[in-house]
Amino acid sequence: MANISLIAGKGVLPNIHPAAAITVLFLLFYPAFASDFFVFQIGAYSLVLGTIALSLVMLAGYGGMVSLSQLTVAGLAGYLMAILGHNSVGVMGLGWPWWLTALTAIFAASVFSALIGAISVRTEGIYTIMITLAIAVAFFYFVRQNYVIFNGFTGYAGVVPPTLFGIYWRDPTPFYYLSLAVAAFFFFMVVYGARSTFGLSLQAIRDNPRRMRAIGYDVTLHRIFAYFLSGLIAGTAGVLMVWFNGRISPGSVGVDVVIDILVIAVVGGMRHPIGPFVGALAFVLLENFAIDLIDRERFNTVIGTAFLLVVLFSPDGLLGLWARIRERLRLRKHPQSDGSGVH
Amino acid sequence: MIPDSRTLIAAAIAAVLAGPAMAQDDSIKMGALATLEGAFTVLGEDSMRGVKLALEEFKYTAGGKKIELITGSSDASPDSAIRATRKLVEQDGVQVLVGPLSGSEGLAVKDYAKTKPNVTFLNGSSAAQDTTLREPAENFFRFGTEGAQWMAGLGEYVYNEKGYRSIAVLAEDYSFPYTQVFGFLEPFCRLGGKAPADARFWVPIGNKDYSSVIAALPDDVDAIYVALGGADAVNFLTQYEQAGGDLPLVGGSITVDQTVLGSKGRTRDFVIGTPSAGPISDTWDDARWQKFVEAYKAQFPDGFPSPSLFAHAYYINTKAALLALNEVGGDLSDGGKKYRAVLSGLSFETPTGMVKLDERRNAVADIFLTEVSEGPDGNLLNKTIKVIPSVSQTLGVSYDEFLKYGPVSRENPKCG
Numbered sequence: 166m167a168n169i170s171l172i173a174g175k176g177v178l179p180n181i182h183p184a185a186a187i188t189v190l191f192l193l194f195y196p197a198f199a200s201d202f203f204v205f206q207i208g209a210y211s212l213v214l215g216t217i218a219l220s221l222v223m224l225a226g227y228g229g230m231v232s233l234s235q236l237t238v239a240g241l242a243g244y245l246m247a248i249l250g251h252n253s254v255g256v257m258g259l260g261w262p263w264w265l266t267a268l269t270a271i272f273a274a275s276v277f278s279a280l281i282g283a284i285s286v287r288t289e290g291i292y293t294i295m296i297t298l299a300i301a302v303a304f305f306y307f308v309r310q311n312y313v314i315f316n317g318f319t320g321y322a323g324v325v326p327p328t329l330f331g332i333y334w335r336d337p338t339p340f341y342y343l344s345l346a347v348a349a350f351f352f353f354m355v356v357y358g359a360r361s362t363f364g365l366s367l368q369a370i371r372d373n374p375r376r377m378r379a380i381g382y383d384v385t386l387h388r389i390f391a392y393f394l395s396g397l398i399a400g401t402a403g404v405l406m407v408w409f410n411g412r413i414s415p416g417s418v419g420v421d422v423v424i425d426i427l428v429i430a431v432v433g434g435m436r437h438p439i440g441p442f443v444g445a446l447a448f449v450l451l452e453n454f455a456i457d458l459i460d461r462e463r464f465n466t467v468i469g470t471a472f473l474l475v476v477l478f479s480p481d482g483l484l485g486l487w488a489r490i491r492e493r494l495r496l497r498k499h500p501q502s503d504g505s506g507v508h
Numbered sequence: 509m510i511p512d513s514r515t516l517i518a519a520a521i522a523a524v525l526a527g528p529a530m531a532q533d534d535s536i537k538m539g540a541l542a543t544l545e546g547a548f549t550v551l552g553e554d555s556m557r558g559v560k561l562a563l564e565e566f567k568y569t570a571g572g573k574k575i576e577l578i579t580g581s582s583d584a585s586p587d588s589a590i591r592a593t594r595k596l597v598e599q600d601g602v603q604v605l606v607g608p609l610s611g612s613e614g615l616a617v618k619d620y621a622k623t624k625p626n627v628t629f630l631n632g633s634s635a636a637q638d639t640t641l642r643e644p645a646e647n648f649f650r651f652g653t654e655g656a657q658w659m660a661g662l663g664e665y666v667y668n669e670k671g672y673r674s675i676a677v678l679a680e681d682y683s684f685p686y687t688q689v690f691g692f693l694e695p696f697c698r699l700g701g702k703a704p705a706d707a708r709f710w711v712p713i714g715n716k717d718y719s720s721v722i723a724a725l726p727d728d729v730d731a732i733y734v735a736l737g738g739a740d741a742v743n744f745l746t747q748y749e750q751a752g753g754d755l756p757l758v759g760g761s762i763t764v765d766q767t768v769l770g771s772k773g774r775t776r777d778f779v780i781g782t783p784s785a786g787p788i789s790d791t792w793d794d795a796r797w798q799k800f801v802e803a804y805k806a807q808f809p810d811g812f813p814s815p816s817l818f819a820h821a822y823y824i825n826t827k828a829a830l831l832a833l834n835e836v837g838g839d840l841s842d843g844g845k846k847y848r849a850v851l852s853g854l855s856f857e858t859p860t861g862m863v864k865l866d867e868r869r870n871a872v873a874d875i876f877l878t879e880v881s882e883g884p885d886g887n888l889l890n891k892t893i894k895v896i897p898s899v900s901q902t903l904g905v906s907y908d909e910f911l912k913y914g915p916v917s918r919e920n921p922k923c924g
Contacts, residue, residue, distance in 0.1 A: 202594065206598070412586060416586070421583075
């Protein structure tokens with residue numbers, strides 16, 4: 166690793182790790198050398214799923230609240246896109262302009278998320294998981310049985326992004342950059358927010374709510390506001406999700422997908438906001454290619470086993486695994502290193 | 509050593525990203541998409557048997573080229589069907605795709621097909637009406653028939669022969685049962701039968717408890733039309749029998765199939781005499797069907813006792829794809845234009861009779877009217893009552909006339 170510290174020492178931007186610079190360059194130029202399939206279904210989809218999982222990591226990692234209803238929040242935003250905007254099913258579709266639809270959908274999703282927070286923040290640990298899971302399941306059954314607004318089992322199809330500046334935003338490359346911009350924006354917001362006053366008090370509440378209450382902080386309000394912010398992230402990702410699929414139906418917000426988001430967050434690692442994106446990439450790659458690795462009747466076993474192994478050998482996900490490997494290497498090369506600090 | 513491993517990783521990534529490997533000149537990539545996960549896994553597995561049966565029959569060659577089969581899996585949701593389809597088409601580069609299995613998936617894949625005009629799509633067993641009836645895709649073909657066609661003759665039969673005048677409906681709540689209910693009620697109501705809206709019950713897929721439905725069933729109907737599949741059908745029949753229900757039943761195409769008839773218990777006696785209709789009949793004594801059953805049994809000793817309608821539908825569509833490939837000598841170099849022209853005009857002999865396509869590329873084929881009866885060895889079987897020849901998607905009327913019936917839904921036909 167000597168050469169890396171050398172480069173970093175001389176660099177114009179000394180705070181940027183070369184690996185980060187390489188990642189940014191790779192992400193920016195990715196569509197130049199990848200096929201449409203890899204740009205859209207692997208790249209953009211990982212970014213969208215990663216952004217939804219990011220909203221969970223923000224709540225769980227910094228706030229200590231594991232919410233299983235993040236996908237439900239995203240799903241509500243997606244449904245609102247179809248209900249308020251345009252769809253090809255002939256039910257609802259109020260025909261609002263796309264920007265008004267998107268803004269309303271995202272804001273409504275955030276308020277919905279804050280409501281979920283208001284219901285669940287007085288509980289801890291497994292009880293929070295139970296309540297948010299119950300909300301997710303209730304939402305799934307509600308949209309499946311409601312025909313007037315949510316069009317029941319069939320749901321909505323033909324929900325597409327607008328054509329702006331002469332670009333159709335559902336084409337692979339434009340959609341990839343759109344997802345990348347949204348993901349990067351929220352990624353840096355979370356990184357920045359974690360060092361803000363609000364972020365620091367949220368982490369303090371995570372570590373010792375009783376003490377924070379004694380100092381005079383309104384613990385409940387902080388947590389509900391964190392839910393509102395995570396709703397902004399999940400809602401925006403929900404808009405992208407419905408544009409990606411072009412459709413939304415109860416199957417898009419079912420319990421298995423809800424669990425997928427948790428799997429992505431856990432497998433990626435909850436300690437840093439890059440974790441959910443790493444997890445999403447691993448998830449999407451396995452989902453697409455596991456069927457090529459093994460007998461078609463067993464490929465779900467491969468997916469399950471891979472995730473099981475990650476969690477078994479590294480309770481803090483792929484990020485933790487990477488940190489551990491790096492530590493090993495460092496210890497071997499520089500036995501004097503203290504090996505401290507992952508971030 | 510780290511830069512080296514990075515180079516290796518970069519090289520590996522570059523190799524993967526390079527996009528779909530071009531098909532070699534002497535082989536053709538064919539995709540098969542079915543539900544190999546989720547509630548319909550067992551049906552999806554039988555579908556794949558149908559695909560392999562057809563490929564085996566052609567020794568995996570057609571038009572002088574080797575057929576390379578690539579399978580994809582969905583969980584019966586349209587989202588997953590689209591993701592799997594996109595992977596097969598855009599990453600694996602299949603030129604011909606057979607699938608999907610379930611009704612709403614078919615509608616989604618048809619929409620996707622419109623964006624890939626150079627790829628040829630053949631339906632699997634998905635049987636929603638609008639996959640081909642309204643806004644069809646030029647490159648989407650359905651050689652298996654659909655849910656309303658499968659009901660051909662059943663409405664007339666129960667009205668005329670059984671003498672039922674008023675019927676309650678119990679069905680799952682999605683596009684395929686809508687199509688089946690429409691296909692059954694349309695002729696039944698035209699003859700003067702009644703199926704009032706408050707005697708129609710729609711339950712979600714995977715419903716376990718039917719007690720509230722059973723309690724709400726009206727007493728003044730002559731029979732119940734049940735369009736439930738797999739475990740749902742078994743659950744309902746068991747609970748209805750236990751609740752002392754005694755109304756005669758009329759079955760949808762997958763309500764009294766082998767997966768239900770094979771179940772144990774008193775339900776058995778209770779379903780004897782239930783009329784139904786569908787694209788296959790287990791006991792049809794025709795040589796073509798018997799040959800198909802023998803081939804299925806020989807190749808898949810671990811399959812069902814007799815091929816399901818899913819294996820049958822995938823078999824027919826795969827066979828159509830291969831026959832047309834033979835015809836064009838495996839030449840898809842023009843983006844499959846010539847190939848699709850051949851498919852549109854294709855007419856061939858299937859285990860259940862001749863099949864040909866209408867102008868919207870939907871099959872016109874024979875449908876079987878059946879009745880549950882006890883076989884010589886005590887097993888329950890669907891006895892063939894009648895073969896309804898050449899059933900078209902518009903059920904005998906003109907296309908424009910048929911469109912006036914409106915799209916299938918919970919309230920169509922009204923029939924109050």
